[in-house]
Amino acid sequence: MKKVRVGIIGTGNIGTDLLFKIQRSEILECGIFTGRRLDSQGIKKAELMGVKTSCESINAILNNSNLCEIVFDATSATVHQKNAPILKRLNKFAIDLTPSRIGKMCVPAVNIRECLEGDNVNLITCGGQAAIPIINAIMKVHPETEYVELVASIASKSAGPGTRVNIDEFTQATRDAIEKLTGVRKAKAIIILNPAEPPVLMHNTIYAKIQKPDLNRLKKEVNLMEKLIQEYVPGYKITLGPVFENGRVTTMIEVIGKGDYLPKYSGNLDIITCAAINVAEEYVKHKLTLKAGK
Amino acid sequence: MSEILFFDSTLRDGSHAVDHQLSVANIKEYCSHIDDVGLYVVIVGHGNGLGASSLQVGLSAISDKEMLQIARKELKKTKLGVFLIPGFGTINDDLLPAIDIGVDLFCVAAHCTEADVTGQHIEYLCKRHKEAYGVLMMYHMASKEKIAEEVLKMQSYGAKGVILMDSAGASTPNMVSETISHLVKDVRVKIGFHAHNNMGLAISNSLIAIQNGALIIDGTSRGFGAGAGNCQLEVLVGLLSKMGISTDLDLYKMMDVSEGIVSKIMKKPQEISSISLISGISGIFSGFANHVKKAAERFNVDPRDIFVELGKRKMVAGQEDFIVDVAMYLANKKTSEKESYDIESLL
CATH class of the missing domain: 3.30.360.10 (Dihydrodipicolinate Reductase; domain 2)
Known part of the structure; x- marks a missing residue:
């Protein structure tokens, strides 16, 4: 099966942990790892893995929207407020790891099904x-x-x-x-x-x-x-x-x-990155089922 | 030396001693009589501050709002103060209503190494032109250099002063003199001290704090407070007067309030029980005492062992949930190993 490409905005601790977890995924691969500082530890790790990187934050995706279908936002609540409408316009499924409260609140073990139909999911805390x-x-x-x-x-x-x-x-x-x-x-x-x-x-x-x-x-x-x-x-x-x-x-x-x-x-950060990966994988499976049904 | 500000936490720290069951009548009577004494501020509320009424620490008999409204009516000459620990209370849920009620002074507290969680709150209060102080709890757990860094953070947020809390009553006299004298060299804001009496040093340590440059003393009438209690303000004032240090406080009135009002609110005289002593030695917050007693009974273990184990795990204020965890751990250990567990394991 061809892997689905995801983008990560935010190259700090959370973004980099997501990147590591995606390397293990059988369904996802990282199409773009984008932040604001080219010299960040995260960017260096991504380059070693051969992942495409950028220091233009969301603009990297705006300029080339074929890089990914799903976007993890690991920036901050204020930045996600600006990113959310852009991602919606680009028709990307957004998984928000900031406390912005924009998307539908999601805890995979509780309400994953009802979260996959929308376009923005928030992982609370x-x-x-x-x-x-x-x-x-x-x-x-x-x-x-x-x-x-x-x-x-x-x-x-x-x-x-x-x-x-x-x-x-x-x-x-x-x-x-x-x-x-x-x-x-x-x-x-x-x-x-x-x-x-x-x-x-x-x-x-x-x-x-x-x-x-x-x-x-x-x-x-x-x-x-x-x-x-x-x-x-x-x-x-x-x-x-x-x-x-x-x-x-x-x-x-x-x-x-x-x-x-x-x-x-x-563990406080791991639980939220694990949840994010789970949402992305379930989203992909859900879309494939829909396609197969058509 | 009359520039010392006396902060009165009787109706805040004392709340721990009565399982947070202070009544409307208690607050009304205390505030109406203490108003004339000359204290700088009377701090009112749940023992862990605004928003802390909880299953974790204990549910208050009456709401924060009600407590503050009663106190506000009675306090005419003395400022009304509150205490808030970010993580328990928030600006929206707790500070805004307190400002609306007319609270004059705000103490925003954090564990002694975590001052940055108070930035949001102190800056907000300063923006609203409120008098804000920082509080560093469990100060015995950090070096004086680290404490100085944290005080400087609170100073940069706009705090008018920073009070060190010896929350476990774990300080030796040397720790007080070394830390306070180190701080007053480096910082611009007033430094304060809030003593606990677990090792019988609350008054002495408060005096040492003053002698080393502390300008705020936080204590309680009759020593009413968590565990072994706090610095008994009327005794400190008597001592200062004997030493020729004037305070502008009315000692007779303070004695009358202590004798006539606070003694009746207290369930029993403030004493240093073996549990409080162990709490001081282990460096665990005095307010855990009642919770530890309950858990020890429920799981049939020695309450002193619970304190020693909590000390080993370096638990900080607000972590009452670990008491049950430790009690169950000890109960299991007792049945499986029959191993003796004593104070030596701590040393």
Whole structure:
């Protein structure tokens, strides 16, 4: 099968990790790796791989739209606001890894099907990717759950300047996505940066306020969901629970990164790049099925 | 030395000691009586600040908004202050409503190495012409050089001062004098100190901070606060007066508020329990104490072992979720290995 070409805008940590993951894909290949600085580490890596690079950011795709069919945007929310209408005009499927909130919010394990018809998909936040599927599993057993809370702890080294400057956007976007994609009445998201050395793994705790929890059913559903997520995020693991303590149902998740370009403790970045690759691959399969149907 | 600003965190840090159950009556009575004392600011709200009422840290009995509205009515001479940790609270959800209620002073806090997460908030407050201070929590976890870098960041965002929090009560007297004297050389803004009493040093460390150039002291009436409590303000003021350092504070009134009002809000007198002592030695936030006690009972392990293990894992303020993780880990370990677990493993 001929591989489908994708473009990556943004040659920082996230963009470069995507590039590494695409090298392994049986469906995708990188047609253009484009940013603003020709001397960036990412560009150097791409050149070594023989991937076409550019320092003209989205203009590289604007000038030659045959370079790719799908575009990953790993820039920033403000830049994606400018990029989104251009990509739409060029008829590219956009997978947005910034917190711009423009496209349809997508968590592959939860709503991938309904995201493939549109032209722009937003991957929310790492906390959202980690927690929303599990909260869905909890809501399936206990739809009456009145409140859930997510505490995401991330190694300081793994939180880049973007996350730090936009820490409010992170908590708000995560909370809004939980409420929207799980149907729980009220949610809260908390983020903690921990500077310990060696760096801590990405850790998420989900608390759910449930009067009479059915722990056996909860365990079953949560474990099923864990397996589903592991299909595209291999380092995803439930480390505790669901357990009932202190009047709340507590579940803990750890995400160990694949260690492609980013270190293993950067599970927070790995989960979002894994999700992005999954969306792209599913998009390609979906389009092929449609074609075959015609 | 009357230029020292006294920040009163009784109704903020004290919230930890009563599982965040401060009532409307508590806030009203305290604020109406403390207003005359001459303090610079009274800080009100959940123990971890605005937006921190949560299953993670504890749910407040009443909302942030209600607490601030009550305090606003009672405080006429003293500024009303709030505390906010980015990651818990946000500008939209928490700072905007607080500004609308008429809060005068804002403390924006981060772990001692993460000052850059406060930039967005401090800059926003300055743009709105509000008085903003930076707070560096768990200051014992970083070198004085690193702390100086972080203070300079907060200064560049527009903070009028930066308060170091000895959140675990883990400071020795030397750490206080070395850090504060190092900072006052390098920075333009006022440096403050917020002591915890886990090792019986809250008043002494606050005094040492002043002697080394700190111009803000953050403490509480009767020492009311998380774990072993804070610097008991009326005692420090008495000590300063004996040493000939004037403060413009009304000591008798402070004593009356402590004796007549705060003693009734407290569930028990502030003491250094063995749990608080271990928390100080392990360098873990004092506010974890009640959560650790609950988890120790639930999973039948020694609460001191939980603190020691949390210390080994270098947990920071806000990471209460790891208490359950550690308690379950210790419970499993106990059944599988029967290994003794004592303080030596930390040293």
